[in-house]
Amino acid sequence: MIKNERVIIDGMENVTINIGKITTEEALAEEEWEPMGPTPKPGILSLRNWDHRLLKDFPPFYAPICDMCCLCTYGKCDLTENRKGACGIGIEAQQARMVLIACCIGTAAHAGHANHVLHELIRWHGSDHPIDLGPYIDVEAPIIRTVVGTIPKTLGDLEEILNYVNQQLVHALSSTHTGQEGSFIDFESKALHVSMIDNLAKEVADIAQIAGFDFPKGDPDAALIDFGFGSVDRTKPIIVFIGHYPAVSVATIDYIEERGLSDKIEVCGICCTAIETSRYSASAKVIGPLSMQQFFVRSGIADVLVLDEQCVRTDLLEEAQKTGAPLILTTDKICYNLPDVTSQDPDKVVADLLNGTPGVLISDPHKAAKVITETALKMKPKRDGLNHLPELDEVQKLAEECIKCGWCDRACPNSLPVKDAMIQAKEGDFGGLSNLFSPCMSCGRCESECKKELPIISMILKSAQEIAFGETYTMRAGRGPVLDTEIRKVGAPLVLGEIPGIVALVGCSNFPNGEVEVAKIAEEFARRNYIVVATGCSAMAMAMYRCEDGQTLYEKYPGSFDAGGVVNIGSCVANAHIIGAAIKVAAIFARIPLRGNFEEIADYILNKVGACGVAWGAMSQKAASIGTGTNRWGIPVIVGPHGSKYRRAYISNKELSEWELYDKRAGKVVEGEPAPEHLMYPAETMEEAIVLIAKFCIRPSDNAKGRQIKLSNYVDLHKKYMGTLPPDLHLFVRNERDIPITMKSEVMEYLEEAGWEPRKAIGDPSRLVPEEEV
Amino acid sequence: MTRAYQCANVPGPHLGKVGTPASVTSAIKRAERPILIVGSELANLNWALTLAKEQNIPIVATAHVAGTIAEMGANPDRVLGAIEITNLLKSPEWSGIRGEGQHDLAIFVDVLYYLEAQMLSALKHFAPHIKTISLTKGHQPNANQSLPNLSKKKLGEFLAEVAEGLAK
Numbered sequence: 058m059i060k061n062e063r064v065i066i067d068g069m070e071n072v073t074i075n076i077g078k079i080t081t082e083e084a085l086a087e088e089e090w091e092p093m094g095p096t097p098k099p100g101i102l103s104l105r106n107w108d109h110r111l112l113k114d115f116p117p118f119y120a121p122i123c124d125m126c127c128l129c130t131y132g133k134c135d136l137t138e139n140r141k142g143a144c145g146i147g148i149e150a151q152q153a154r155m156v157l158i159a160c161c162i163g164t165a166a167h168a169g170h171a172n173h174v175l176h177e178l179i180r181w182h183g184s185d186h187p188i189d190l191g192p193y194i195d196v197e198a199p200i201i202r203t204v205v206g207t208i209p210k211t212l213g214d215l216e217e218i219l220n221y222v223n224q225q226l227v228h229a230l231s232s233t234h235t236g237q238e239g240s241f242i243d244f245e246s247k248a249l250h251v252s253m254i255d256n257l258a259k260e261v262a263d264i265a266q267i268a269g270f271d272f273p274k275g276d277p278d279a280a281l282i283d284f285g286f287g288s289v290d291r292t293k294p295i296i297v298f299i300g301h302y303p304a305v306s307v308a309t310i311d312y313i314e315e316r317g318l319s320d321k322i323e324v325c326g327i328c329c330t331a332i333e334t335s336r337y338s339a340s341a342k343v344i345g346p347l348s349m350q351q352f353f354v355r356s357g358i359a360d361v362l363v364l365d366e367q368c369v370r371t372d373l374l375e376e377a378q379k380t381g382a383p384l385i386l387t388t389d390k391i392c393y394n395l396p397d398v399t400s401q402d403p404d405k406v407v408a409d410l411l412n413g414t415p416g417v418l419i420s421d422p423h424k425a426a427k428v429i430t431e432t433a434l435k436m437k438p439k440r441d442g443l444n445h446l447p448e449l450d451e452v453q454k455l456a457e458e459c460i461k462c463g464w465c466d467r468a469c470p471n472s473l474p475v476k477d478a479m480i481q482a483k484e485g486d487f488g489g490l491s492n493l494f495s496p497c498m499s500c501g502r503c504e505s506e507c508k509k510e511l512p513i514i515s516m517i518l519k520s521a522q523e524i525a526f527g528e529t530y531t532m533r534a535g536r537g538p539v540l541d542t543e544i545r546k547v548g549a550p551l552v553l554g555e556i557p558g559i560v561a562l563v564g565c566s567n568f569p570n571g572e573v574e575v576a577k578i579a580e581e582f583a584r585r586n587y588i589v590v591a592t593g594c595s596a597m598a599m600a601m602y603r604c605e606d607g608q609t610l611y612e613k614y615p616g617s618f619d620a621g622g623v624v625n626i627g628s629c630v631a632n633a634h635i636i637g638a639a640i641k642v643a644a645i646f647a648r649i650p651l652r653g654n655f656e657e658i659a660d661y662i663l664n665k666v667g668a669c670g671v672a673w674g675a676m677s678q679k680a681a682s683i684g685t686g687t688n689r690w691g692i693p694v695i696v697g698p699h700g701s702k703y704r705r706a707y708i709s710n711k712e713l714s715e716w717e718l719y720d721k722r723a724g725k726v727v728e729g730e731p732a733p734e735h736l737m738y739p740a741e742t743m744e745e746a747i748v749l750i751a752k753f754c755i756r757p758s759d760n761a762k763g764r765q766i767k768l769s770n771y772v773d774l775h776k777k778y779m780g781t782l783p784p785d786l787h788l789f790v791r792n793e794r795d796i797p798i799t800m801k802s803e804v805m806e807y808l809e810e811a812g813w814e815p816r817k818a819i820g821d822p823s824r825l826v827p828e829e830e831v
Numbered sequence: 832m833t834r835a836y837q838c839a840n841v842p843g844p845h846l847g848k849v850g851t852p853a854s855v856t857s858a859i860k861r862a863e864r865p866i867l868i869v870g871s872e873l874a875n876l877n878w879a880l881t882l883a884k885e886q887n888i889p890i891v892a893t894a895h896v897a898g899t900i901a902e903m904g905a906n907p908d909r910v911l912g913a914i915e916i917t918n919l920l921k922s923p924e925w926s927g928i929r930g931e932g933q934h935d936l937a938i939f940v941d942v943l944y945y946l947e948a949q950m951l952s953a954l955k956h957f958a959p960h961i962k963t964i965s966l967t968k969g970h971q972p973n974a975n976q977s978l979p980n981l982s983k984k985k986l987g988e989f990l991a992e993v994a995e996g997l998a999k
């Protein structure tokens with residue numbers, strides 16, 4: 058078969074012979090940009106040794122959330138006390154299998170997004186549309202270069218990469234079928250593999266978006282966007298986009314602009330579609346992260362609700378109907394049994410929606426844009442004057458119905474004191490309910506449990522109306538990739554430790570105590586001159602906070618990828634650029650070839666780039682694959698306490714482990730150090746996480762000055778939150794030159810007590826022992 | 832039947848016992864090398880510190896509880912994350928906080944409920960050498976025994992009875 062100038066031989070679909078291209082200059086340049094490394098387009102087995110090496114230092118720790126398996130009709134199988142399932146699987150392998158399933162789901166969601174957006178953009182611009190990331194990025198697509206071994210030049214080039222993504226996903230998922238893999242270590246290796254594929258899919262998605270929607274190309278001064286319920290002008294028709302896939306919001310903004318309606322309509326977003334939309338138009342408003350979803354829908358502010366894909370509440374049809382706002386679905390991922398009206402006359406669809414059709418599905422973004430805009434314009438007057446939240450005296454009356462059973466508290470994922478708040482509200486004191494607004498993530502589990510069917514979320518929102526509607530914050534629009542020029546500046550100080558680390562706040566908003574903790578973590582490390590980067594719901598959560606001087610974090614700290622910067626990289630798919638920045642340190646500062654060279658790059662990052670991911674509100678399967686993929690690249694991740702429900706962490710046992718590293722300079726295996734100590738760690742509190750972030754940024758490559766800076770942060774934070782010097786400090790002091798000067802006497806005293814002996818810093822630390830020396 | 836405090840936290844067919852002050856007291860008395868793990872909820876920290884002192888039980892502070900204990904003028908035996916101490920307890924070769932051998936009873940007090948549930952699950956599945964008691968607010972079916980779902984006042988009375996029983 059000949060397809061796109063390529064001969065594909067039956068049964069050898071992976072082998073392609075290019076005709077007419079091989080001699081072109083472009084193809085030669087492609088051949089020459091770097092020699093091909095050992096693992097282009099790795100399969101499940103290609104990087105298995107690397108995974109096993111990682112898992113030797115950071116073995117999986119399993120905490121089953123369910124003692125059974127019910128995946129096939131042999132089950133349910135009880136896996137307690139060494140029992141095996143009917144298929145022969147034991148509890149550890151079953152946990153690893155469930156983790157792999159979660160990582161496959163996460164990867165599928167990102168790959169689905171990538172496939173979807175790429176094909177839409179090819180429809181808009183053609184497959185020859187160039188990928189140009191601007192004058193300051195030469196090493197574009199670092200994940201694609203490292204994993205696949207190509208440099209995509211056009212949207213069409215990304216298709217081939219997605220073919221590889223889709224193929225790997227199928228293989229990984231298939232191994233979870235009953236009676237395939239039986240080893241927990243190899244399930245983990247597959248989870249690491251498919252999660253690296255997740256990272257690759259995200260890079261494809263965001264590069265396509267930057268090229269196709271002309272999103273910012275790494276602009277440190279990306280616009281400051283108005284943020285929060287309070288930023289919305291409620292005198293105008295209001296459209297709200299929820300989800301992740303920006304084609305529809307972009308098409309809607311274009312439609313609105315083309316008709317000169319820009320100052321007549323409010324376009325807002327929740328979750329990642331909000332970030333994406335603000336990357337396209339600075340006048341779009343960001344309502345907030347996922348945790349604000351139900352609050353905002355209940356407020357009834359939206360005249361039209363538009364859903365695309367990923368992390369959207371599944372009951373929004375019901376909720377939208379309560380407020381009289383029509384619901385418009387725009388992708389095949391969410392259909393809610395609504396009619397697909399894509400081929401109908403848009404004017405008729407608008408008329409139907411105005412006449413009470415609760416919702417429709419329109420899969421063409423441009424048609425959807427017209428329906429959304431016209432419906433919002435005409436819906437607004439119909440909805441004016443409607444009141445969607447109970448008045449305070451009604452809140453009190455509702456609270457009087459409460460029978461104080463306390464099941465709400467017990468249903469709440471964070472065990473929030475809803476019952477006590479109800480008891481207060483009965484007496485006309487709404488303080489308790491109002492205090493719930495910040496830690497509540499509007500999940501609605503309390504309402505589902507309440508026998509009196511009290512609308513608890515609406516009662517909380519009404520009681521907190523001044524906080525909820527009174528504030529407008531700002532968020533810097535997602536800037537996209539880190540510039541090569543920035544990497545050139547920070548590469549050396551990062552590897553030597555003089556910039557103490559990159560703190561990456563990523564992932565969902567299943568926070569244990571509300572959004573404020575993410576902001577506090579960011580502030581703590583920005584003040585200490587770490588590079589703070591953020592994406593997705595965490596980037597939005599950080600916006601909902603004012604520093605002591607009244608500024609938001611994005612106003613106070615620069616948006617450059619540099620010491621003391623607070624950088625909004627973008628949405629969930631833009632996470633790829635954070636890993637990309639670590640890869641670019643290896644490529645630009647250390648000049649390590651990327652092409653098909655995963656192991657060497659990941660080894661470099663693990664031992665030399667002091668970065669720590671923090672997914673404080675990790676909730677979704679996407680967060681599972683984001684985190685696990687980040688781990689495979691050698692970056693440790695701290696999750697919030699809810700993250701323990703992923704049922705697997707990667708935890709070293711520093712009392713029992715031997716930390717062996719290979720010193721490439723000395724050519725021998727040497728005593729290493731627990732730096733980083735763990736690879737995937739659920740922390741119990743924000744304060745614990747803060748101390749650990751400082752510790753997890755320590756790397757064997759730190760020079761004495763860098764180690765001093767990192768240790769002074771670690772010691773200082775440990776004293777601040779734990780009251781003492783760190784009890785494991787001796788493990789991180791190699792010799793006296795590592796001790797922060799201002800702390801010398803107390804640290805020396807401590808070290809003497811701990812029986813510390815000086816040791817040599819490792820010249821060129823690695824976890825890869827050359828084969829001839831094994 | 833007593834349900835888990837977070838009511839959907841049902842692990843499977845084998846559920847731990849609902850303890851009484853007498854059963855908790857006797858389990859602690861029977862243990863040769865118990866360990867107390869105190870967490871971030873801080874509801875009964877004083878009680879735990881007193882118990883540790885009076886019964887000479889080593890105490891591990893999780894999260895940033897060590898800071899609070901320091902403010903009270905005391906020090907825990909060890910500062911470890913909830914998952915770190917659980918990981919150590921899982922290893923048969925670990926010689927315990929005082930180097931006297933792996934512990935045979937872990938008593939959890941005030942670790943964040945759902946994180947504690949996961950840690951208890953890890954021990955239930957992978958540490959057959961250790962028994963677990965949860966004295967954190969709310970029933971924890973992954974512990975060998977834990978509290979019934981009690982009001983704050985009743986919980987205080989329960990713990991006081993345990994302390995009295997142990998003092999006898």
Ligand code: SF4
Nearest residue numbers: 126129132134142144
């Ligand atoms: S997949 Fe295995 S453990 Fe699961 S239900 Fe089937 S037989 Fe039982």
Ligand code: SF4
Nearest residue numbers: 469497498500501503
């Ligand atoms: S809606 Fe809020 S209070 Fe209710 S269960 Fe969810 S987090 Fe808890």
Ligand code: SF4
Nearest residue numbers: 459460462463465507
């Ligand atoms: S579940 Fe409903 S009735 Fe029961 S305490 Fe909570 S709000 Fe009151």
